[in-house]
Amino acid sequence: MNKIIIESLSLQYSDGTESLRDVSLDIRQNAVTVLFGPAGGGKSTLLRCLNRLNDLTEVKSSAGRILIDGENILDPQIDVIALRRKVGMVFARPVPLPMSIRENIIYGLELAGEKRRAKLDEAVERSLKLAALWDEVKDRLDAPAIALSGGQQQRVCLARVLALQPEIILLDEPTSGLDPISTGKVEAALQELKKDYTIVLVPHSVQQAGRTADYAAFFLQGELVEYGEGKSIFTAPKEKKTEDYITGRFG
Amino acid sequence: MEKSLNWREFIITRAIKASGYSAIVFVALIFFFLIREGAPTLGEVDLSTLLNVRWYPIEDMFGILPLITGSLVVTIGAMLIAFPLGIGTAVYIAEIAPRWMREILKPLVELLGGLPSVVLGFLGILLVSPFLRVFLDLPTGLTAFTGSLLLGGIAVPTIVSVAEDALDAVPRAYREGAWALGATRWQTIWRVTLPAAKSGVLTAVMLGIGRAIGETMTVMMVTGNAPVLAIKLGSLFSPVRTMTATIAAEMGEVANGSVHYHTLFFIGMVLFLISLGVNIAASSVVFRAKKRAERILS
Helix, strand or coil: EEEEEEEEEEEEECCCCCCCEEHHHHHHHCCEEEEECCCCCCHHHHHHHHHHHHCCEEEEEEEEEECCEECCCCCCCCCCHHHHHHHEEEEECCCCCCCCHHHHHHHHHHHCCCCCHHHHHHHHHHHHHHCCCCCHHHHCCCHHHCCHHHHHHHHHHHHHHHHHCCCCCCCCCCCCCHHHHHHHHHHHHHHHHHCEEEEECCCCCHHHHHCCCCCCCEEEEEEEEEEHHHHHHHHHHCCHHHHHHHHHCCC | CHHHHHHHHHHHHHHHHHHHHHHHHHHHHHHHHHHHHHHHHHHHHHHHHCCCEEEEECCCCCHHHHHHHHHHHHHHHHHHHHHHHHHHHHHHHHHCCCHHHHHHHHHHHHHHHHCCCHHHHHHHHHHHHHHHHCCCCCCCCCCCHHHHHHHHHHHHHHHHHHHHHHHHHHCCCHHHHHHHCCCCHHHHHHHHHHHHHHHHHHHEEEEHHHHHHHHCCHHHHHHCCCCCCCCHHHHHHHHHHCHHHHHHHHHCCCCCCHHHHHHHHEEEEEEEEEEEHHHHHHHHHHHHHHHHHHHCCC
16 A cells, blocks of 8 residues: 655755656655665665655755645645644754653653643654664663664654654664664664554665565665666666665676 | 975964953953952942932932942833743744745844844834823823833844844754754744744844843933832833933043042942843853753763
C-alpha cells in the first residue's frame, strides 16, 4: 500500500543550489524506502519536503504535490504542526535539545499538551526500548542528554521522534557520525520499527543502502534516475548511471 | 635572515603582551587613585553623616544615601523597560524577521547605540519631560521615571546587540530539531533557543545594567537633580539625583583637597564597586555556564 505519493515535485532554492526536478515516487507503507545517490542530489531536500521543514528555508519556487494518506501536504492550508507530529524526523548530526534525556523525549508530547505523568513515563520507557537505548540509560534519565555518546545521542533523537507515535519516520543520514556498532544498533532498530511505521531513509553509504532497503530510489542532480525493489536495484540495476554509482565508478 | 625574523617575533610578542597588561595596569591605577582621593572621607566625615539622607555639602551634610537610591531607582526602572524591549527585539531580529528586515534592523539598532547621550538628554528635556508632565499630571516632568525611560533607550542597543549575537550562535539544528517535533515558532524560541543562549543573554542584560548605572549626561539633564531619598513608590515620579550626576555637576566647583572633594571621590569609589560587582556577576554566570559545558563535553 502506498503511504506517500509524490507527484512531479520540483523545487529550487533561492541561491540556486540543490533542487528537485519533476520527481514522482510512491512510498510503501511498513517498509524501509532508501533515497540514495551522490551529494547534492536532492535527497535531503525531498525528505525536508515531506514534513514541510523547507518552509523555514529560502525556497525560490516549488511545484507538484505530495499526498500522504491522500491529503496534499504542500497545501498552504494544512496544519503543519500536526503534520510534523505525524511525520517524525531524525537528523544527520544528533542534536539532543539542551535538556535531560527524559525531557528530550517528552518534549514533543508536552508540546502536544500531554501532562499526565504516568503517560509521559510510559512513553519514555516505550520509545527508549524501541530505540534500543533503554538498558543503557534507564538509571540516568535525568542526566543531560549532551553527556551521552554520539551513538546514544542519536538514539535519543530517534526515541524522541518515536515518543510522538508518528506514522512516518524520516531519517537523514542518521548514522553518518556513528561507529559501526552504534550504526548496527540503529539499523537493527529500523528493521523492527518498519513493522509499525513507514520509514524513509537517506543512508550515508551505498553499503548501508544495500543492507537496509526494501525499496530504493537513486537520485542524481535533482532527478530520480531509478526506483524499485532494493534487491533488484542493488543486484541488477536497469540504468547505467545507477550501476556506475553502486559499483563505485563515481560518487 | 632567521635571526631578524626571531627578533621581529620577539618584539611583536612583547608589544602585544604589553598592551594586554596595560589594560590591567590602567584599571589598577584608576582604582588606586580613587582610593587615594576618596578614602580620606572616612576619616573626615562621620559614618552617621555619610549614611544620612541629607546631601547638602555647603553645610557639611554629606549623606550619600539619596544619591545611591537615586541611582538604583533610575537604573532599576531603566532595566524594567530595557529588559523586555531588548530581549524582544533581539528575538525578533534573530528568529522572526525576514533577512532583509534583519539587515536593516541590526545596523539601525547599533547606530542607536552610538547616539551621544547628550543628544538623548536634549530630546528628553524638550519632548519626553513636557509630555510626561502633562500626561501624568505631575508638578515637573524631570523625574526618575523620565531618566529611566531614556536610560532604557540607551541600554536597549547594548542588550539587543549582545543578545542577538548569542541567539544567532545557537545551532540551526536545535531549531530544526524542535520544529520537526511539532513545536511552534514561539515554543521553539521559548523552550529551546533562549535556554540554549542563556549565558549570552544574561551577559547582555548585565552589560545593559552596567551601561545604565554609569550613564551621566542624560540623567543629569532629565532627572531634576534633587537629592531626595527615593524609597517610596511615588519617588519614581519625583525628581532624584544619581551618583554620576552629582559627581559631574559638583566636581568642577569644589576646592581641591576639601572634604567635599574627597566625598565626591568616595562616591566614585562606590560607583566603581557597583560596576565591578555587576561585571563580576556577569562573568561568573558566563564562566559557570562554560565550565558546565566543558564538563559535559569532556
